[in-house]
Amino acid sequence: GQQVMQIPQYQHVQEGEDFTTYxxxxxxxxxxxWYKQRPxxxxxxxxxxxxxxxxxxxxxxxxxxxEAKKNSSLHITATQTTDVGTYFCAVRRSNDYxxxxxxxxxxxxxx
Amino acid sequence: GAGVSQTPSNKVTEKGKYVELxxxxxxxxxxxxxxxxSLGQGPEFLIYFQGxxxxxxxxxxxxxxxxxxxxxxxxxxxxxxxxxxxxxxxxCASSLSIRAEAFFGQGTRLTVV
Numbered sequence: 001g002q003q004v005m006q007i008p009q010y011q012h013v014q015e016g017e018d019f020t021t022y023x024x025x026x027x028x029x030x031x032x033x034w035y036k037q038r039p040x041x042x043x044x045x046x047x048x049x050x051x052x053x054x055x056x057x058x059x060x061x062x063x064x065x066x067e068a069k070k071n072s073s074l075h076i077t078a079t080q081t082t083d084v085g086t087y088f089c090a091v092r093r094s095n096d097y098x099x100x101x102x103x104x105x106x107x108x109x110x111x
Numbered sequence: 112g113a114g115v116s117q118t119p120s121n122k123v124t125e126k127g128k129y130v131e132l133x134x135x136x137x138x139x140x141x142x143x144x145x146x147x148x149s150l151g152q153g154p155e156f157l158i159y160f161q162g163x164x165x166x167x168x169x170x171x172x173x174x175x176x177x178x179x180x181x182x183x184x185x186x187x188x189x190x191x192x193x194x195x196x197x198x199x200x201x202x203c204a205s206s207l208s209i210r211a212e213a214f215f216g217q218g219t220r221l222t223v224v
Contacts, residue, residue: 006153042202042215045213092210096167097159097210098159098167099156101153101154102153
Protein backbone atom coordinates (compact mmCIF):
# COMPACT_ATOMS: atom_id res chain seq x y z
CA GLY A 1 0.00 0.00 0.00
CA GLN A 2 0.93 3.64 -0.24
CA GLN A 3 3.09 5.11 2.52
CA VAL A 4 2.23 8.66 1.66
CA MET A 5 -0.90 10.66 1.09
CA GLN A 6 -1.19 13.22 -1.66
CA ILE A 7 -3.84 15.93 -1.64
CA PRO A 8 -5.82 16.90 -3.51
CA GLN A 9 -6.41 13.89 -5.74
CA TYR A 10 -7.66 16.16 -8.52
CA GLN A 11 -6.85 19.80 -9.21
CA HIS A 12 -8.80 21.75 -11.83
CA VAL A 13 -7.06 25.04 -12.52
CA GLN A 14 -7.84 28.05 -14.65
CA GLU A 15 -4.96 28.87 -16.95
CA GLY A 16 -2.82 31.54 -15.34
CA GLU A 17 -3.76 30.69 -11.77
CA ASP A 18 -1.52 29.20 -9.08
CA PHE A 19 -2.04 26.00 -7.14
CA THR A 20 -0.32 23.80 -4.58
CA THR A 21 -0.31 20.05 -4.11
CA TYR A 22 0.81 18.32 -0.94
CA UNK A 23 2.51 15.09 0.04
CA UNK A 24 2.24 13.88 3.64
CA UNK A 25 3.89 11.01 5.46
CA UNK A 26 3.36 9.70 8.99
CA UNK A 27 7.03 8.76 9.26
CA UNK A 28 10.27 10.68 8.84
CA UNK A 29 11.62 10.53 5.32
CA UNK A 30 15.15 10.16 4.07
CA UNK A 31 14.38 12.05 0.91
CA UNK A 32 11.51 12.84 -1.40
CA UNK A 33 11.30 12.98 -5.16
CA TRP A 34 8.64 14.47 -7.40
CA TYR A 35 7.65 13.05 -10.76
CA LYS A 36 5.27 14.14 -13.50
CA GLN A 37 3.32 11.72 -15.68
CA ARG A 38 1.57 13.01 -18.76
CA PRO A 39 -1.55 11.19 -19.97
CA UNK A 40 -0.44 7.96 -21.67
CA UNK A 41 3.16 8.50 -20.62
CA UNK A 42 5.53 7.31 -17.94
CA UNK A 43 6.70 9.12 -14.78
CA UNK A 44 9.45 11.67 -15.42
CA UNK A 45 11.70 12.89 -12.62
CA UNK A 46 11.35 16.55 -11.62
CA UNK A 47 13.32 17.11 -8.41
CA UNK A 48 14.76 15.52 -5.29
CA UNK A 49 14.69 17.09 -1.82
CA UNK A 50 16.97 15.83 0.92
CA UNK A 51 17.44 18.47 3.60
CA UNK A 52 14.97 19.62 6.23
CA UNK A 53 13.25 22.82 5.10
CA UNK A 54 14.83 22.64 1.66
CA UNK A 55 13.28 24.76 -1.09
CA UNK A 56 14.06 24.30 -4.78
CA UNK A 57 12.69 26.13 -7.79
CA UNK A 58 12.36 25.14 -11.41
CA UNK A 59 10.97 28.04 -13.41
CA UNK A 60 7.31 28.23 -12.32
CA UNK A 61 7.57 25.20 -9.98
CA UNK A 62 8.58 25.54 -6.32
CA UNK A 63 9.25 22.43 -4.23
CA UNK A 64 9.53 22.44 -0.46
CA UNK A 65 10.52 19.79 2.10
CA UNK A 66 9.02 20.22 5.56
CA GLU A 67 11.12 20.96 8.61
CA ALA A 68 10.27 17.62 10.15
CA LYS A 69 10.94 15.82 6.84
CA LYS A 70 7.45 14.32 6.88
CA ASN A 71 5.79 16.41 4.21
CA SER A 72 6.44 18.25 1.00
CA SER A 73 4.65 20.61 -1.34
CA LEU A 74 4.74 21.53 -5.00
CA HIS A 75 3.54 25.00 -5.94
CA ILE A 76 2.96 25.97 -9.56
CA THR A 77 2.49 29.60 -10.52
CA ALA A 78 0.78 30.92 -13.64
CA THR A 79 -0.45 27.49 -14.69
CA GLN A 80 -0.13 26.65 -18.38
CA THR A 81 -1.74 23.93 -20.47
CA THR A 82 1.65 22.21 -20.56
CA ASP A 83 1.29 21.60 -16.80
CA VAL A 84 -1.46 19.04 -17.42
CA GLY A 85 -0.65 15.61 -15.99
CA THR A 86 -0.35 13.72 -12.73
CA TYR A 87 2.23 14.78 -10.18
CA PHE A 88 3.56 12.08 -7.89
CA CYS A 89 5.72 12.31 -4.85
CA ALA A 90 7.97 9.34 -4.18
CA VAL A 91 9.56 8.76 -0.81
CA ARG A 92 12.21 6.78 0.96
CA ARG A 93 12.14 6.27 4.68
CA SER A 94 15.34 6.24 6.66
CA ASN A 95 17.29 2.99 6.22
CA ASP A 96 14.91 1.92 3.46
CA TYR A 97 15.94 2.06 -0.18
CA UNK A 98 12.48 1.23 -1.50
CA UNK A 99 11.03 4.18 -3.44
CA UNK A 100 7.30 4.38 -2.70
CA UNK A 101 4.93 6.53 -4.73
CA UNK A 102 1.87 8.42 -3.62
CA UNK A 103 -1.44 8.19 -5.49
CA UNK A 104 -0.74 11.45 -7.29
CA UNK A 105 -2.52 14.73 -7.97
CA UNK A 106 -4.07 14.88 -11.43
CA UNK A 107 -4.07 18.39 -12.84
CA UNK A 108 -6.36 19.65 -15.58
CA UNK A 109 -6.21 23.18 -16.96
CA UNK A 110 -9.07 25.30 -18.28
CA UNK A 111 -7.93 27.59 -21.06
CA GLY B 112 22.05 7.72 -24.90
CA ALA B 113 19.27 5.18 -24.87
CA GLY B 114 16.74 5.27 -22.09
CA VAL B 115 15.13 2.38 -20.24
CA SER B 116 13.66 -0.06 -22.73
CA GLN B 117 10.78 -2.40 -21.95
CA THR B 118 9.48 -5.17 -24.14
CA PRO B 119 6.90 -5.98 -25.20
CA SER B 120 4.98 -2.70 -25.08
CA ASN B 121 1.72 -4.60 -25.02
CA LYS B 122 0.94 -8.17 -24.03
CA VAL B 123 -2.41 -9.90 -24.14
CA THR B 124 -2.53 -13.32 -22.54
CA GLU B 125 -5.11 -15.82 -21.47
CA LYS B 126 -5.87 -16.45 -17.83
CA GLY B 127 -3.59 -19.15 -16.46
CA LYS B 128 -0.74 -18.55 -18.89
CA TYR B 129 2.86 -17.65 -18.08
CA VAL B 130 4.35 -14.31 -19.17
CA GLU B 131 7.76 -12.69 -19.11
CA LEU B 132 8.31 -8.96 -19.20
CA UNK B 133 11.74 -7.62 -20.06
CA UNK B 134 13.52 -4.47 -18.90
CA UNK B 135 16.75 -3.15 -20.35
CA UNK B 136 18.05 -0.40 -18.05
CA UNK B 137 20.28 2.52 -18.84
CA UNK B 138 23.87 1.33 -19.19
CA UNK B 139 25.80 1.67 -15.95
CA UNK B 140 22.74 1.96 -13.73
CA UNK B 141 23.15 -0.40 -10.80
CA UNK B 142 19.68 0.02 -9.29
CA UNK B 143 16.60 -1.36 -11.02
CA UNK B 144 12.97 -1.16 -9.92
CA UNK B 145 9.77 -2.86 -11.03
CA UNK B 146 6.42 -1.18 -10.43
CA UNK B 147 2.83 -1.98 -11.34
CA UNK B 148 0.41 0.82 -12.18
CA SER B 149 -3.34 0.48 -12.51
CA LEU B 150 -5.52 3.15 -14.08
CA GLY B 151 -5.80 6.23 -11.92
CA GLN B 152 -3.30 5.02 -9.33
CA GLY B 153 0.31 5.65 -8.51
CA PRO B 154 3.06 3.16 -9.31
CA GLU B 155 2.97 0.28 -6.85
CA PHE B 156 6.39 -0.99 -5.79
CA LEU B 157 7.10 -4.63 -6.62
CA ILE B 158 10.83 -5.30 -6.34
CA TYR B 159 14.18 -3.54 -6.31
CA PHE B 160 17.57 -4.83 -7.46
CA GLN B 161 20.97 -3.51 -6.53
CA GLY B 162 23.30 -5.19 -8.98
CA UNK B 163 22.30 -8.81 -9.44
CA UNK B 164 20.59 -9.30 -6.11
CA UNK B 165 17.03 -8.49 -5.12
CA UNK B 166 17.54 -5.98 -2.33
CA UNK B 167 13.83 -5.71 -1.55
CA UNK B 168 11.09 -7.93 -2.96
CA UNK B 169 8.48 -7.01 -0.38
CA UNK B 170 6.11 -5.63 -3.00
CA UNK B 171 5.65 -8.85 -4.97
CA UNK B 172 1.98 -9.71 -4.38
CA UNK B 173 2.41 -13.50 -4.17
CA UNK B 174 4.61 -16.39 -5.25
CA UNK B 175 3.29 -16.26 -8.81
CA UNK B 176 5.52 -13.24 -9.34
CA UNK B 177 9.27 -13.57 -9.67
CA UNK B 178 12.00 -11.34 -11.07
CA UNK B 179 15.63 -11.91 -11.99
CA UNK B 180 18.61 -9.84 -13.01
CA UNK B 181 21.33 -12.45 -13.57
CA UNK B 182 24.09 -10.23 -14.91
CA UNK B 183 23.21 -7.00 -13.18
CA UNK B 184 21.79 -5.41 -16.31
CA UNK B 185 18.68 -6.76 -18.05
CA UNK B 186 15.87 -7.85 -15.77
CA UNK B 187 12.90 -10.12 -16.40
CA UNK B 188 9.65 -10.07 -14.45
CA UNK B 189 7.95 -13.45 -14.59
CA UNK B 190 4.30 -14.05 -13.80
CA UNK B 191 2.95 -17.59 -13.54
CA UNK B 192 -0.69 -18.65 -13.82
CA UNK B 193 -1.82 -15.15 -14.72
CA UNK B 194 -5.10 -13.85 -13.36
CA UNK B 195 -7.34 -11.08 -14.65
CA UNK B 196 -6.37 -8.99 -11.64
CA UNK B 197 -2.78 -8.96 -12.90
CA UNK B 198 -3.84 -6.68 -15.75
CA UNK B 199 -1.96 -3.38 -15.40
CA UNK B 200 0.94 -1.41 -16.79
CA UNK B 201 4.23 -2.82 -15.53
CA UNK B 202 6.88 -0.12 -15.24
CA CYS B 203 10.61 -0.60 -14.95
CA ALA B 204 12.97 2.11 -13.73
CA SER B 205 16.71 2.32 -13.25
CA SER B 206 18.98 4.71 -11.40
CA LEU B 207 22.69 5.35 -11.21
CA SER B 208 22.79 4.65 -7.51
CA ILE B 209 20.50 3.77 -4.66
CA ARG B 210 19.33 7.31 -3.86
CA ALA B 211 19.51 8.87 -7.30
CA GLU B 212 16.63 9.82 -9.55
CA ALA B 213 14.83 6.98 -11.28
CA PHE B 214 14.42 6.84 -15.06
CA PHE B 215 11.31 5.00 -16.19
CA GLY B 216 10.67 2.97 -19.29
CA GLN B 217 7.48 3.31 -21.29
CA GLY B 218 6.00 0.27 -19.57
CA THR B 219 4.42 -2.99 -20.66
CA ARG B 220 0.63 -3.01 -20.73
CA LEU B 221 -0.43 -6.49 -19.66
CA THR B 222 -3.99 -7.59 -20.32
CA VAL B 223 -5.17 -10.93 -19.01
CA VAL B 224 -8.35 -12.14 -20.69
